[in-house]
Amino acid sequence: MEPDTITEPEPVTVTEPGTITEPDTVTEPEPVTEPDTATVTEPATAAKPVTVAEAEPVAVAEPVVAEKSAPRPGDEATPEESALLSSPALDAADRQRLLAGTHHDPHSVLGAHPLPGGVAFRVLRPYARSVTVVAGDLRAELHDDGDGFFSGALPLRGVPEYRLVISYEEHVQETEDAYRLLPSLGDLDLHLIGEGRHEELWKALGAEPMTHQGVTGTRFAVWAPNARGVRVTGSFNFWDGTAYPMRSLGGTGVWELFAPGVGEGELYKFEITRQDGSKTQRADPMARRTEVPPNTSSIVHSSRHEWEDGEWLARRSRVPAHEGPLSIYEVHLASWRPGLTYRQLADQLPAYVRDLGFTHVELMPVAEHPFGGSWGYQVTGFYAPTARLGTPDDFKYLVDALHRAGIGVLMDWVPAHFPRDDWALAEFDGRSLYEHSDPLRAAHPDWGTLEFDFGRKEVRNFLVANAVYWCEEFHIDGLRVDAVASMLYLDYSREPGQWVPNEHGGRENLDAVAFLQEMNATVYRRVPGVVTIAEESTAWDGVTRATHHTGPGGFGGLGFGLKWNMGWMHDSLGYVQHDPVHRKHHHHEMTFSMVYAYSENYVLPISHDEVVHGKRSLVSKMPGDWWQQRATERAYLAFMWSHPGKQLLFMGQEFAQGAEWSEAHGPDWWLLDPAYGAEADHRGVRDLVRDLNIVYQDTPALWQLDTHPSGFEWLVGDAAEDNVFAFVRYDTEGTPLVSVSNFSPVVRSDYRIGVPDTVPAWHETLNTDASRYGGGDIHNPDPLKPDPQPWHGRAASIRVTLPPLATVWLRPA
Numbered sequence: 001m002e003p004d005t006i007t008e009p010e011p012v013t014v015t016e017p018g019t020i021t022e023p024d025t026v027t028e029p030e031p032v033t034e035p036d037t038a039t040v041t042e043p044a045t046a047a048k049p050v051t052v053a054e055a056e057p058v059a060v061a062e063p064v065v066a067e068k069s070a071p072r073p074g075d076e077a078t079p080e081e082s083a084l085l086s087s088p089a090l091d092a093a094d095r096q097r098l099l100a101g102t103h104h105d106p107h108s109v110l111g112a113h114p115l116p117g118g119v120a121f122r123v124l125r126p127y128a129r130s131v132t133v134v135a136g137d138l139r140a141e142l143h144d145d146g147d148g149f150f151s152g153a154l155p156l157r158g159v160p161e162y163r164l165v166i167s168y169e170e171h172v173q174e175t176e177d178a179y180r181l182l183p184s185l186g187d188l189d190l191h192l193i194g195e196g197r198h199e200e201l202w203k204a205l206g207a208e209p210m211t212h213q214g215v216t217g218t219r220f221a222v223w224a225p226n227a228r229g230v231r232v233t234g235s236f237n238f239w240d241g242t243a244y245p246m247r248s249l250g251g252t253g254v255w256e257l258f259a260p261g262v263g264e265g266e267l268y269k270f271e272i273t274r275q276d277g278s279k280t281q282r283a284d285p286m287a288r289r290t291e292v293p294p295n296t297s298s299i300v301h302s303s304r305h306e307w308e309d310g311e312w313l314a315r316r317s318r319v320p321a322h323e324g325p326l327s328i329y330e331v332h333l334a335s336w337r338p339g340l341t342y343r344q345l346a347d348q349l350p351a352y353v354r355d356l357g358f359t360h361v362e363l364m365p366v367a368e369h370p371f372g373g374s375w376g377y378q379v380t381g382f383y384a385p386t387a388r389l390g391t392p393d394d395f396k397y398l399v400d401a402l403h404r405a406g407i408g409v410l411m412d413w414v415p416a417h418f419p420r421d422d423w424a425l426a427e428f429d430g431r432s433l434y435e436h437s438d439p440l441r442a443a444h445p446d447w448g449t450l451e452f453d454f455g456r457k458e459v460r461n462f463l464v465a466n467a468v469y470w471c472e473e474f475h476i477d478g479l480r481v482d483a484v485a486s487m488l489y490l491d492y493s494r495e496p497g498q499w500v501p502n503e504h505g506g507r508e509n510l511d512a513v514a515f516l517q518e519m520n521a522t523v524y525r526r527v528p529g530v531v532t533i534a535e536e537s538t539a540w541d542g543v544t545r546a547t548h549h550t551g552p553g554g555f556g557g558l559g560f561g562l563k564w565n566m567g568w569m570h571d572s573l574g575y576v577q578h579d580p581v582h583r584k585h586h587h588h589e590m591t592f593s594m595v596y597a598y599s600e601n602y603v604l605p606i607s608h609d610e611v612v613h614g615k616r617s618l619v620s621k622m623p624g625d626w627w628q629q630r631a632t633e634r635a636y637l638a639f640m641w642s643h644p645g646k647q648l649l650f651m652g653q654e655f656a657q658g659a660e661w662s663e664a665h666g667p668d669w670w671l672l673d674p675a676y677g678a679e680a681d682h683r684g685v686r687d688l689v690r691d692l693n694i695v696y697q698d699t700p701a702l703w704q705l706d707t708h709p710s711g712f713e714w715l716v717g718d719a720a721e722d723n724v725f726a727f728v729r730y731d732t733e734g735t736p737l738v739s740v741s742n743f744s745p746v747v748r749s750d751y752r753i754g755v756p757d758t759v760p761a762w763h764e765t766l767n768t769d770a771s772r773y774g775g776g777d778i779h780n781p782d783p784l785k786p787d788p789q790p791w792h793g794r795a796a797s798i799r800v801t802l803p804p805l806a807t808v809w810l811r812p813a
Helices: 092-100 187-195 310-315 342-356 392-404 457-473 485-490 509-526 566-577 580-586 588-595 627-641 679-697
Strands: 013-016 020-021 111-115 118-124 130-135 137-142 144-147 149-155 163-167 172-176 206-212 215-223 230-234 253-259 267-273 281-282 327-331 362-365 381-386 409-415 478-481 531-534 562-564 601-604 648-652 712-719 724-730 734-741 748-755 763-767 797-804 805-810
Touching: 130 149, 137 149, 149 588, 187 457, 215 267, 230 253, 253 509, 281 588, 310 392, 310 805, 327 342, 327 679, 342 392, 342 679, 342 797, 381 457, 409 457, 457 478, 457 509, 485 509, 509 531, 566 580, 566 588, 566 601, 566 627, 588 712, 627 648, 627 679, 627 724, 627 734, 627 805, 679 763, 712 734, 712 748, 724 748, 734 797
Parallel strands: 327 362, 327 648, 362 409, 409 478, 478 531, 531 562, 562 601, 601 648
Antiparallel strands: 013 020, 111 118, 118 149, 130 137, 130 163, 144 149, 163 172, 206 215, 215 253, 230 267, 267 281, 712 724, 724 734, 734 805, 748 797, 763 805
């Protein structure tokens, strides 16, 4: 509590750097009371110290003048000690390095430092008219050394706790001195960063609002080992970082500064001085929030979201993903319903997905990206959800809403490459840092981007921690890793002479292999119930094998939980695109997938990649007239849902959208408008997708043994002339489901199929030719009882009516 009046002040002035003189006489001022608000007083009055919360700009009529009350015993040096005081002003070399932004340790020269006979105070504040040190009852105006430098030497025996009152042309700011504070990063953080093993890297680097040594502000930290100097610049310092140089924390390459008074919502970047002396302003690689593109600044962020999905998280780990039902609806959030924010999507997307019976959504990349036309696959903000749709907490709200609706959330994750934007990761500190130093290894040959240097431990740490970050901070249930094949092979899309073999003479990227193994092992260890999914288009052995199990090629498994079955997608889509009269010549394209079905844990994807760039939408791929196109899509979807493996369907295909997807306008929802004449045709396909998912989730035979050969048997695999495929699926109890597909445009009555003789009767549980789906309603209304007539190598058989271009599912009656 300060006294209402201050008596016997001893005005002191700094007449020259480092020298403090006292006047010959002391006059007693009139008592003054404390003002209600922060003000700058006349020379002979005392002001109430301003708090950080009160530090609003205020008008000033007179420059701040130093003053001091009677010192407390022991605070001040003796006359003999004071005589030892030397000049506190910085030497020319330190001044030049600070002004040039190349000082690696500004805290060693700025702030308060003991001198023989007292304490030196040094402040760098460009454009300030005066700077006053306030420590308890002590107020001392520092000498203006020019170029924004202020200094003074006070005869004190130790460094006190103090604040700075800084007077500008039109306002006064009272603040803590950043350069009196110890580093805000601990030794353990620095050790783990140096080792490349900091699994919570986002808690150590980036911008973190916090209280440090009793001071409220934001800690800034960035990895830039090649920089000559780094400064923080932002909205809080009018984008002039001169007064905010960061200190280098040793050999880790980390630069740090705790900035008092800087809080949530402030814009910032790092101003990096390169080795050649040039400067570049960079967005924070660890930024948790960004500006809305095309603006590129990072934003100080602190989450306030309170999660309500505890029940979902508790049950998601009960069954491994490959042994449970997994039916995925792939979504591009920005175009699903264009114009909706994260919170508006939370009001619509969970209800829609739940109504259709999908177990999960898969979000195309959510991380910040500068070009919307990349769909998110060229990321610049790896730790920030795109600001186009709202804040990070808004995105958490969407995930929370999906979980509360019983919907899991997968997201596309892109660790293979990054764009070359000069404000982002490319040559971040003036040299190759996140990208490989070898140009042959750095440039991605297909996309004009740069590949990460997976062999550098800090880069690997950046990406591994990023995978953990999305799962832990945003409760993401799984990561679908994009473009894995481009990471695994040194010669990916490269001609001879454009790549260098690995140390064993092979084409495998051993650094990428090690990274993927570390990422998967770390995520599965830290976050129970998540799944990682590889988009990998080659025959790499062991994508979904455990990392500690060595395969025939000598490599441990990559450790993914699931892998996209690109071969099945390519072959099956190729088959259905043929005219039915020619399909008999391509019959193997529908059966070949079972040759390797159990080599990995598979997802069957009909993804966005298959309905863009001239590939046509799913229904438009089908031959024939409009009826045949829809019928073939329905038959194909039911074949897909019953085939071993999980399934993924891209938005718009669930209601037979005829046009290719465009990120500019999204799905053609108007096709489902009752006022549209063909609305029933599209609604019928969507009703089928709903029923497929309902029966699927209710039938363990369709998902329980997806990765085990005992869960599948061919019944009819060689009926090429008939365009017919029939197989049986089993659950762990041996309960079967029979799937029969007829991809010819003719009805096949009394079609005989050999079946297990343990089932006394079968009934039709799903028929894609049902009238409610838009079909001709040719079906099997009565139970199908097996005859003792052997067929297809079985002791019993049934005679079933197969509708044209349709799939029928049969279950025990």
